[in-house]
Amino acid sequence: MAASLVAAAPLDAAAPLAMNAAGWLLALAQTALFVAAAPLFAGWIKRVKCWLQNRQPPPLAQGYRDLRRLFAKRVRLADQASVVFRIAPYLVFGATILAAAVTPFLSVNLPTAAITDAIALTGFFAFARFFLALAGMDIGTAFGGMGSSREMTLSALAEPAMLMALFTVAMVASSTNLATVITSIETQMVMTRPSLWFAAFGFLLVAVAETGRIPVDNPATHLELTMIHEAMILEYGGRHLGMLEWAAQLKLLVYAVLAINIFNPWGIAHEDSASALGLAIAAMAGKLLVLGIVLAVTETLQAKLRLFRVPVFLMLAFTLALGGMLSFIILEAG
């Protein structure tokens, strides 16, 4: 078996690692698009929610306006703030951009995707979260500590579920490289596999928790005792806050793209031709619109959970992912 494993890797195994300038430029462009699209997607969800709640929605570009305003503002720091507080927004934003860079957005032919795989992707988010949580504790306010504590607690539960979902996919595709996974799932038409359905639901639940959406957290709340993410960034202002907000929006988009591309990858480009990319943009935009609506609807229909109900929610996600794994092993493999 070992021999066959090695032999199964064709001679052009180095292909994903090939370095060509055009590919890298394209990857950069894609990342830039990714980052740029993040506020838009958040704005879209907000808009749909407003419609559902019979409110007047803000313009779609409101996200960008907010960011511009924040970046223009002068930074004021709390007396106790240390250097960790000051550098955290950069690191959080940077790590999230890195995550975006390695996630196939429009094309699987992405040289940056080889930098890391699905596991390292969670690593980037963990990195960002680590600094965010530290920043929350830096000033020494009760709210910051509370936010950090809750964030770390929930992520500790979410991360295994997330990895379990990714492992299921990875075992189906026998790879953890995201580009390979997506290609494999698309070409094998494996969406009929029960394991992937389980994994997809598990992943979605985790994504909701990780991106701080209802029912786990509410990005719109500033009610002290219920907030998680907002509690950590209470003391931030100016460009720091801007970066953190943007990073949160970007994270949401990355999860959305991951969900779309892993579990429903049709339309993604396999070559860097203009037509393929154009199709991919259209497909992605369409899918994001739909996903935004789904998200908004579910958020509107649900109430936020009590903090100590959230573990049950995450446990469900983990169980689903585990079920996916087991059903792959029992029903599908071998």
Place this chain on the structure above:
Amino acid sequence: MFFAQLPIYEQAILALAAGVLLLSFFMLAHPRIYSVIKLFAWQGLVLAATTALVAFDSQTPHLYISAVLTLGLKAVFIPWLLLRMVDKFEMHHELDEIRRPGLTLLTAGALVVFCYHTTLPIAELLLAITRNVIAICMSVVLLGMLMLVSRNKALTQVVGFMTLENGLFFAAVAVTKGMPMVVELGIAFDVLIAAVIFGVFFLHIRQSIDSLDISRLSRLSEAERE
């Protein structure tokens, strides 16, 4: 083999041996310290007589020396020493109660049977004269131990100890016609010293616990006390 067929001396030896064992039984059963010591002296005397008889019978001159040593030590010196203690501590009428006299004596009887049983294979190797003696010796040894176990007073314990030695000595004489001389002398010397040390100890024990009841010597133990 019949007792009557044996030569007269050997009959006498066996009779005396039986006497030694009998005296052991008496000592075991007698509660009065004073009498126990006297019995012990008698046992020494019988032992010395036996030794002399064996020496005469088997033409082993060095056994005469043993006989004299026995007489001097076991029949005279040690009893004298012990009696002096009794005088000194005014214990003429003191009793050393045996906890369960019936059981003790029954055990003693069983021991004698056990000794016969145990020494049966050995006895077949022996000369006719000593064939039964080895069982008697072993019985005397074990009865001495039994006495040690059943008594509470230091004096009677010493007597038990010395009885035990008598059994040993008897075995050496009767079974093997005495040990080599150097050993005999050594043993005698040890017994002498032991007797002296016993004497010293009586004083110490008396000083320390104001009696010679050694059941009170039980401070050093591991068991938990209530």
Place this chain on the structure above:
Amino acid sequence: MENAAPMMDYLLLTLGIPLAAIPLLLIVGHHRAGGHLNTLASGLGFLASVAMAREVLASGPSAHGGGLFFVDAFNVYLIVLTAFVGLTTAIFSGPYMAHEAERGRLTAARLRLYHGSYQGFLFTMQLALSTNNLGVLWVAMEGATLSTVLLVSLYRTPESIEAAWKYFILCGVGIAQALFGTVLLYFAASKVIAQPEQALLWSELVRVAARLDPTTVSLAFGFLLIGYGTKVGLVPLHNWLPDAHSEGPTPMSAVLSGLLLNVALYALVRLKTITDGALAHAPTVASPHMAGYLMMGFGLLSFLVASLFLHRQKDIKRLFSYSSIEHMGLMTFAFGVGGPLATFGALLHMTVHSLTKSAIFVTVGHASQLAGTQRMEQIRGLIATQPAVGWGLVIGTAAIAGFPPFGVFTSEFLLLTATMKLWPWLTLPLLLGLGLAFAGLLRAVQPMVYGTPPEAQRPVVANMWPVLIHLALVLWLGLAIPGVLARWFDAATRLIAGEGVL
């Protein structure tokens, strides 16, 4: 036998020096010089024993004094060890006893008695080791009891008198059984050996062992095992041992643990050789290894019970006397297992245990002088008060518990190895016992050496050289056994087990 003459001289010196020193010390032992004289006599005895050992190594085993004495590799090493431990303990004993006298625990007369008895004890030990005559061996063993019994009660406290009385009676009764066994053996031998003087000589008995009557010999061994086993401290005959060790003066505890037990075990091993020879081809007995099995059984029982007892100790000297029982059990077990590896291990263990245990008793003596009590709960912070004593105690404990690189580990390693080969499942109780014993020792020793000392605790005059020398020797033996010594042990192993390991 051209070397016989100097050999005999050395032998006589080894025995004669302590013998001559007895009356001298009984007279002048209370003077300041008493301690030095004691040391001097022990030192001279040691030199003589070393000289004798050299002769034996050069010329092999030989009998002397008309067969009364017999030296071979087995006993000569014990003779040297005895002389050595006797010497170092004497070095320690001088200032220690002087201090005790200053504290008013001793009178001049008792000091004289002490010094005289000390040499008397050494004499009886050397006699027991060097004699070829089993009767003399018995006499010497009894003599050892007699010479030490008054030392146990030296302080005249009620406890010490009780301990001495128990020691006296139990050992007396025990040793009487040994005499009965000796008589039986003599009887069996007299059937085979014509001259009565020869019939108790060990060298002769071994020669004719195969022709001895097996039943008599096995009965004799039963008596001898009870007799000498009492002195070895085998459970359930051990009860005198902790009492006697804890109540006597510490130098005496050191030599009791380091020497007396060894010599008793030596006697048992000598007798086992004869028994094995007699039973080897006997159809009538259950097993030709009966003696070995009995020793294994008693050894293991002693070892396990003693390691449990270690957990309940409150008195520091009692603690280490139980540790002695434990180690004697281990050695008895090892000799019982037999075979070259186990025997070699047991011989080594005898050596390292003697050295270590006497070193420990020396430190224990200082520690209890320091704290003014033997109760462990009141001994605290030794390292802080007097580092040498504290470290000596803790390192000695580590050594005795079988921690490498000390020699005790080496011998235990050999023993475990041998057991693993012959009786694999018996390694489990062995390991259990080792673990239990170590836990018991450490839980008691650690609080004493560590922590903050009581307010009034002051250092005492302590001579730690004996400890240092002993532990260094044990360390050396653990790291590497010198070739000379290895050959020596091997020769002894050949004598006992029939084949060597080298």
Place this chain on the structure above:
Amino acid sequence: MNLQGAMAAIGLALLSSLLALLLHGRPGSQRLLAFLALGLSAAASLVAGIAALSTGQAEATTLPLGLPWLAWHLRLDALSGFFLAIIGLVSLPAAVYGWGYCRVYDDAPARLTPMLAFTGLFVAGMQLVLLADDAYAFMIAWELMSLASYFLVASHHERAEARHAAFLYLLMAHAGGLAILLSFGVLAGFGGGFDFASLRASPLNPLWAGVCFGLALAGFGTKAGLVPLHIWLPEAHPVAPSHVSGLLSGVIVKMALYGFIRVVFDLIGEVHWAWGVAVLAIGAGTALYGVLYALVQSDLKRLLAYSTVENMGIVFLGLGLALIYLGNGQVFLGALAFVAALFHALNHACFKSLLFFGAGAVLHQAHETELSRLGGLLNRMPWTGFLFLLGCLSIASLPPFNGFASEWLIFQAALQAGSLDSGVLRASIPVAAAVLALTAALSATTFVKAYGIAFLGQARSPHARHAREADFSLRLGQAILALLCLALGVLPTLVVEALGRVSFALLGHDLPSATAHGWLWLTPVAAQKASYSAPLVFAGILLAVAAWAAVWLILKRKRRDQPVPRVPAWDCGFGELSPRMQYSAASFSMPIQQIFRGVWRIRADSQPAQPEPGLGHAAYRRYALHVEDWLWQALYAPLAAGVLAAARRVALIQTGHLRHYLLYSFFTLVLLLWLLR
């Protein structure tokens, strides 16, 4: 040549010990020379280890020590070379650090001398463990290491917890040592002798091989801190002086790992996959148990110690994978898991000693490791704070640091479970991987807590308020290790390549595919399956830092002399902040305590407390949590009670009455006579 170097290292370590003894009473030169010799020893072992690792050649010799018929066999091969390098890597900074750290003991030579002497012995013992090529020398070295470290643990013996920890440590070490000895004994019982060559050739049937494996797992697992044998570790590691804590947690547990690998992978050789399942399960359990306990600790060093338990669990999880693959004939995957485990061991050695050194610096400067009395140290100890942060990032397995690289490799190995034939194994390995994921996430939580409470926020005690930056040597020691963490994380390919030689020497297979694409790409199986480029990730993170620096520079020029305005914290407008309003260590982990309740035995203790001046007149209560190891109550306390009960039973025979004793004698005699007839 390498072997000579290694022996020189041992000699230097012993020399360090000797110097410490000889220079007793002259603390300055004693400290300098002892640590200098120790540092040289570390350097020598580093060089020798790396040389042995790079050549892959084994060298052997014998020393005229030991038993007459069994001289000490010494051998240096790739495996021992690797671990020798670990010793060097950690002891070198430890020597630098210790030199400064031990200055506080200058006025207490009675404490300093043993500490220095035993440190040298300890390091020498560890080096000897690696060189030993026969069971006897191995055991000597092993126990020497245990004994020396015991004395180091007991350094602060005036404190009751140090005494207790030392006692427990030595006891467990001894028990473990006995198990190891027995496992060698089983091997030797079937083989010819005690040198490793004979043990290796020893023909074992599967049953005895299993026994041997079990004993080795128990024996080495005790030292490695595998649950449930870990109980001593969180007690012993924290109470030692910090430079020793670093060595204890960083290195000595690796010696256990070495021993386990030596016995199971090398001496037994023919492994069975079921052993792998056992090791995998124990490893996963240990990792989870360790991190859950680490999370709720309130003492910084204790937290680190429990985290060591966790990390050893991860390493053994990797080894379990390796055993499963090897037992199923998948040598390549076995080698992958094996290398991953070794890599994690190396990483753990670096970051855990770094963290212990950091904790030591905190202790040194703030005289406190209790988290509830620390806080805000980053502002007062910027270097220590920064280096400690790097350590936290590494141990929380965040890219691009080293902890991530090795855990990533373990994940990769676990994800190859699909190639196994047995469905049970295919299912259980991913579950173990999920446990690993949970562990990693909890570990991140743990270190957010540790760092956030200790270094961020506001000082919770006057000590913490007045702490100052640590000495240069303390900082240097930490800086070396922090750089190592980063280097190992950024260049995992080089490490994996080197470790491939160990696996080649031991298992006959290395990992050519992992490093097939140059230093930039780590591709454990094949590039399409998974790849990781730590240098590029590092570049990305650097870019973020550079962006911050650029913004800072630009703005600095723009605003000239005006600093960034500092204002009181907003805190939702609650008013002035006090240190007591901060989240504490206990409150930080409270949600997790709620979720996983039942794992710990927690006693909550709430007492009225003295009101502090200047804080109003409300009713004050002091609330404290005491976390007890559940296994202590469940396993060890009954065991100890059982021993005592048995002792009490046995003691009944010793009544103190002479007559009873005589009766024993009598009965024994009669019994014997009856038996012998």
